[in-house]
Amino acid sequence: MAVIEVNHLIRDFKIGGGGGGSLRLLHRLLGRSKTLKRVVDDISFTIEEGDFVGYLGPNGAGKSTTIKMLSGVLVPTAGIVRVLGLEPFRHRKANAGSIGVVFGQRTQLWWDLPLRDSFKLLGAVYRVEPERLQRNIALFTELLDMGGFLDTPVRQLSLGQRMRGDIAASLLHDPKILFLDEPTIGLDIVAKENIQQFLKQINREKKVTVILTTHNLDDIERLCKRVIFIDKGRVLFDGSAEGMTERFGGQRYLVLDTEHFDERTWDGPPIARREDNQLWFSIHDDKEIASMVAAASERVAVHNLTVKEPRIEDIIKQLYALGEA
Numbered sequence: 490m491a492v493i494e495v496n497h498l499i500r501d502f503k504i505g506g507g508g509g510g511s512l513r514l515l516h517r518l519l520g521r522s523k524t525l526k527r528v529v530d531d532i533s534f535t536i537e538e539g540d541f542v543g544y545l546g547p548n549g550a551g552k553s554t555t556i557k558m559l560s561g562v563l564v565p566t567a568g569i570v571r572v573l574g575l576e577p578f579r580h581r582k583a584n585a586g587s588i589g590v591v592f593g594q595r596t597q598l599w600w601d602l603p604l605r606d607s608f609k610l611l612g613a614v615y616r617v618e619p620e621r622l623q624r625n626i627a628l629f630t631e632l633l634d635m636g637g638f639l640d641t642p643v644r645q646l647s648l649g650q651r652m653r654g655d656i657a658a659s660l661l662h663d664p665k666i667l668f669l670d671e672p673t674i675g676l677d678i679v680a681k682e683n684i685q686q687f688l689k690q691i692n693r694e695k696k697v698t699v700i701l702t703t704h705n706l707d708d709i710e711r712l713c714k715r716v717i718f719i720d721k722g723r724v725l726f727d728g729s730a731e732g733m734t735e736r737f738g739g740q741r742y743l744v745l746d747t748e749h750f751d752e753r754t755w756d757g758p759p760i761a762r763r764e765d766n767q768l769w770f771s772i773h774d775d776k777e778i779a780s781m782v783a784a785a786s787e788r789v790a791v792h793n794l795t796v797k798e799p800r801i802e803d804i805i806k807q808l809y810a811l812g813e814a
């Protein structure tokens with residue numbers, strides 16, 4: 490079942506033209522008018538229930554703007570956004586009941602209250618039945634390892650603790666969809682892994698559909714079944730993370746550590762790259778590997794063999810470069 494439908498979505502922002510009051514008057518006198526900047530430029534995609542989608546792209550690509558339209562904070566200039574069949578900006582209240590939102594740079598917690606009280610207040614705001622609220626607080630406290638700071642005022646929490654609190658807060662009302670904008674930004678490895686593990690679990694066990702924007706490569710590798718890559722407001726790629734690797738220069742190599750290699754007499758499989766006695770062969774099909782190893786072994790002593798997978802990092806760099814071209 491499709492839970493999100495985005496069809497030819499467009500969002501413009503007015504830019505320039507100065508601020509308010511006398512400055513605006515001055516701009517008008519000087520004949521400077523506002524111009525429109527298209528930040529989301531004809532984006533379409535559908536997201537199925539239970540998907541875990543990485544919404545990726547360089548700074549300024551239009552990711553947050555899309556998420557804001559999906560969560561009903563911003564109104565589209567044109568095109569259609571439907572979340573569980575409703576247009577979010579027209580049905581903000583109903584939409585709020587079925588989505589959870591975490592913006593990494595902001596918090597929805599009360600600064601002066603202990604985390605536990607923030608959870609209780611949010612439970613009241615979302616009208617979560619007391620029993621369910623208790624159950625969810627207990628479950629998230631365990632899974633996100635928050636027991637040690639549940640009674641600490643939010644302002645005294647570290648960034649990683651606060652982020653765990655924010656993620657838990659966004660899920661107290663059991664939303665079907667979770668939007669996360671940079672949830673692991675600035676976190677240490679332990680906090681990051683804890684959050685990744687948690688997100689995986691709620692996606693798998695509670696069937697929460699997750700849409701995640703991130704610049705963090707291991708978020709993508711560990712979590713995202715699907716990747717939508719945008720740049721300058723347009724979709725450059727939409728598919729599986731492996732599909733992205735295959736399509737954008739996903740070359741795999743068989744790497745052999747050898748001895749007594751002599752380039753002049755070599756008549757074995759073509760060598761793609763050589764680093765001293767290490768020979769790299771391009772793999773086009775896994776079936777070739779055994780025969781390549783056999784052919785090479787007949788000609789040189791082979792001490793070790795490895796298969797080098799393409800790195801998602803290189804692919805993303807390539808996509809960023811593609812966007813700049």
Ligand SMILES: Nc1ncnc2c1ncn2[C@@H]1O[C@H](COP(=O)(O)OP(=O)(O)OP(=O)(O)O)[C@@H](O)[C@H]1O
Pocket residue numbers: 502503504528546547548549550551552553554555
């Ligand atoms: N309210 C606004 N008024 C004018 N321009 C805006 C507004 N909000 C965003 N923009 C511009 O729209 C573009 C896209 O911004 P957006 O925040 O969606 O990018 P992003 O892909 O989330 O980037 P990042 O990775 O840096 O968070 C940027 O150039 C930004 O300056």
